[in-house]
Amino acid sequence: MNEAQLITRVLAGDRLAGRELYDAHAPRVFRLAFSMTRDEEIARECTQDTFVRAFSKLDRFRQEAAFSTWIHRIAVSTVLEALRGRRRAAARFVGIEAANDVHTQENSHDVELVSRVEKAVEELPEIYRTALIMHDLEGYTHAAIADVLSIPEGTSKTRVAQARAKLRKTLATLRD
Amino acid sequence: MEEEHLDELIRRTLAESRRSPEPPLDEMWAHIERKAFDETPRRRMVVAMPARWSRWTTPAIAAAAALLIGVGLGWSVAPRGSVVTRIVTVPAQSVATAQSSAPKHTEVPATSNASTDANTDASTDAARTSSRTPRMTLAHSTTTPGTSDRVAQQPTVGLLANRFDDSEGNDVSRYLIRTAALLQTLPAEKTTAKSDTAIANRAAELLTQTHLLLDSRAGSDPTLHRLLEDLELVLAQVARLRVKQSGSDLQLIHQALTVRDVLPRVHDATVEASITD
Numbered sequence: 288m289n290e291a292q293l294i295t296r297v298l299a300g301d302r303l304a305g306r307e308l309y310d311a312h313a314p315r316v317f318r319l320a321f322s323m324t325r326d327e328e329i330a331r332e333c334t335q336d337t338f339v340r341a342f343s344k345l346d347r348f349r350q351e352a353a354f355s356t357w358i359h360r361i362a363v364s365t366v367l368e369a370l371r372g373r374r375r376a377a378a379r380f381v382g383i384e385a386a387n388d389v390h391t392q393e394n395s396h397d398v399e400l401v402s403r404v405e406k407a408v409e410e411l412p413e414i415y416r417t418a419l420i421m422h423d424l425e426g427y428t429h430a431a432i433a434d435v436l437s438i439p440e441g442t443s444k445t446r447v448a449q450a451r452a453k454l455r456k457t458l459a460t461l462r463d
Numbered sequence: 464m465e466e467e468h469l470d471e472l473i474r475r476t477l478a479e480s481r482r483s484p485e486p487p488l489d490e491m492w493a494h495i496e497r498k499a500f501d502e503t504p505r506r507r508m509v510v511a512m513p514a515r516w517s518r519w520t521t522p523a524i525a526a527a528a529a530l531l532i533g534v535g536l537g538w539s540v541a542p543r544g545s546v547v548t549r550i551v552t553v554p555a556q557s558v559a560t561a562q563s564s565a566p567k568h569t570e571v572p573a574t575s576n577a578s579t580d581a582n583t584d585a586s587t588d589a590a591r592t593s594s595r596t597p598r599m600t601l602a603h604s605t606t607t608p609g610t611s612d613r614v615a616q617q618p619t620v621g622l623l624a625n626r627f628d629d630s631e632g633n634d635v636s637r638y639l640i641r642t643a644a645l646l647q648t649l650p651a652e653k654t655t656a657k658s659d660t661a662i663a664n665r666a667a668e669l670l671t672q673t674h675l676l677l678d679s680r681a682g683s684d685p686t687l688h689r690l691l692e693d694l695e696l697v698l699a700q701v702a703r704l705r706v707k708q709s710g711s712d713l714q715l716i717h718q719a720l721t722v723r724d725v726l727p728r729v730h731d732a733t734v735e736a737s738i739t740d
Contacts, residue, residue: 302500309492317486327484334486335494342499364734367727397476404476412721423474424481437730442647454473455466461473 290354298345309338312355315425316362322424323366323417324373325405333369337362356434363421363435367413400461407457411450418446419454635681639733642669642694643726649701649716659704666701673698690732693723 288296288307296304316337320330341348341358348357408416417436421427422443429447433440645665673695682688700716720726 300500302496305496305500306492309495310488313488313491314486317491318483321483322481325481330483331487331491335491335498338491338495339498342495360734364731368731371724401476401480404473405480407473408477413724413727414721417727420477420481424477437733438647451470451473455469458469458473461469 291350294345294348294350294354297342305342308354312358313338316358319359319362319421319425320366322420323363324370329366329369329373333362333366336365336369340365352434356431359431359435360437363417367417370413403458403461404454407454410457411453415446415450415453418443419450422447423451635676636733638669638672638676639729641665642673642698643729643733645669645701646697646720646726646729649720650713663702663704666698666704670695670698670702687732690725690728693719693725694729697723697725 288304290308290311293304293308297308313334317330317334320333320337321327324330324333337358341361348354408419411419418432421432421435422429427435429440429443432438432443436443438446645662649662650659673691676682677688677691677695682691697716697719700712700719704712
């Protein structure tokens with residue numbers, strides 16, 4: 288059964304069809320959410336919210352774009368919203384957050400390296416960070432990123448390049 | 464070469480520290496199934512959205528978009544706050560002076576919940592030929608629609624809003640898309656005076672729409688309101704390029720766009736207003 292048929296069946300209330308759609312896309316949505324958040328709990332909640340929202344609005348999906356693009360568009364939007372809420376909350380507890388950051392890296396092969404790289408990535412503006420993670424970590428093509436973020440492909444390339452340039456500048460001392 | 468090496472080091476480090484655990488597929492599905500299939504009736508699933516897009520946002524956006532079409536003047540004198548705009552029927556001659564700016568609202572029976580385009584067309588036609596019939600004008604009331612018999616007998620914009628969910632949500636989406644397009648094409652540095660003026664003029668036009676949306680019920684939604692306020696600031700800065708062209712102004716605008724995450728938020732709002740493919 289193809290995706291169009293699955294969508295039709297989900298709209299008719301078929302849960303099995305819903306599960307099939309979910310199985311096809313949830314792992315990648317979860318991985319992306321985790322890469323963007325570094326938090327399993329938030330990634331899980333975002334994945335759930337993404338699919339609840341998608342199924343709720345499935346009747347508005349006109350299949351002009353791929354379902355995969357559509358679900359990732361919702362996922363990125365959901366994750367970014369969660370991150371903004373988290374940042375607002377974290378701003379009130381900066382000290383605690385900073386302390387946690389150090390301890391969550393205990394299993395890393397190089398605590399300091401990871402800590403510095405992660406800090407530099409977190410400090411990137413959201414638009415650069417999102418494009419960088421999607422491209423360099425999750426392997427999305429620039430065309431896919433362009434579709435998901437509703438930006439031109441060239442903009443995606445520029446954002447990734449600028450994100451790398453900013454990281455290089457921030458982490459220049461790692462070369463030594 | 465050195466740069467590539469550093470890029471690779473960063474990428475490997477991130478891949479290591481952000482390696483995803485196995486997704487708890489069954490556990491997540493149980494939650495999704497409950498929310499999407501059990502708790503929410505099929506036609507009302509949209510309510511299961513995150514709280515930030517509150518339940519009344521869609522009708523509010525629809526109302527705002529309806530107002531944008533033809534009642535800017537009416538809004539400019541409207542009281543602020545939780546105002547419900549309702550349409551009252553008054554004799555044609557008493558609004559003769561307001562005819563030029565009269566909104567092209569349609570009269571909708573208060574009991575009508577069905578959304579029929581035919582009804583809209585018919586009543587629009589009626590409004591167009593209203594020299595023979597009572598005309599519509601706007602009045603503002605703090606009364607919630609349906610809370611009194613008198614109001615219940617009057618057609619309300621709220622009712623109109625419910626009938627135009629999708630198309631008018633799209634109007635707001637269109638506004639957001641146009642704004643995003645303008646901001647994305649904003650040059651990084653000062654270019655020709657002609658192109659700057661064109662951009663500034665578009666910004667001024669969008670700024671007007673922003674003001675209308677801020678004053679509308681859609682603007683009462685906290686998330687949308689914050690976004691509109693940020694857009695108002697940025698658009699005002701861009702509009703100023705008409706009278707004061709300076710490279711540093713453009714830098715400040717770009718800085719504001721980045722620091723406030725304006726473009727991603729516009730994108731989110733667009734997705735939220737109409738999640739369509």
